[in-house]
Each structure stands twice: as structure tokens, then as C-alpha cells.
Amino acid sequence: MNDKYPITPYGWVIKQRLTELHLDQKDFCQLHGIPTYRLSNVIHGTRRAERYRRQIAELLGLPPS
Template identity: 75%
Template structure:
């Protein structure tokens, strides 16, 4: 699916936190009303998505780098 696009360091941080919280990406998006494609944009660095970046950083307790 998205295997062609590399995962950014911020994307790996998201994935790591979701793993620690025992949530998959789909469930996380459902819980917090985040469009799955926006989460994917942030993981792969394909769009800035600043609003969601701030929200996701807060929810996952990540620096908004």
C-alpha cells in the first residue's frame, strides 16, 4: 500500500507511541476523529497537516517536530 514512501522520524515516533498504547492506526483515528489519510500524510511526510500534527503530538505526548 504505502510501501513506496519512506517513513519519517516523526512517523516512526507516531508508530512507536501507538504500539506502546496498543492501538493501531485505524483505531487511533476512529477514537480521535482524525482522517486516516492525514495520519498517513504525517507518517510519510507527504503533507504538513499542521492542525493534525499538533493534535496528534498532544495526544501521543510527542514533540511537534
């Protein structure tokens, strides 16, 4: 989605957790009502998106970044 922005270390943690859960980003977003662009923002660090950052961390069982 945002190929020109590198994935942050926290973004890799999110991607790894999604892989462990056998979910892709789109399915995860649809399941939890999160806009796909917001997940991408968090993964690439292009916006803080605090509300979604907290929600994603909670849903994936990750520590807040």
C-alpha cells in the first residue's frame, strides 16, 4: 500500500502477529472495522493514529508502541 515508506520495527511486529493468527491485513481490518489505510499508517509510521494504534495493539495482544 505505502511502498515508498519503510516498515517500522513495530510494523514488523504487527505483521508477524497477523501471520501467526493466519490473517492478512485486509481481513484483520474488515473483521474489526479498522480502515485499511489506518493499519497501513501504523505499520509504516506515516501517522500516529493513536486510537487505532491502541485498538490494534489490544486486538493483537501487543504492547503499545
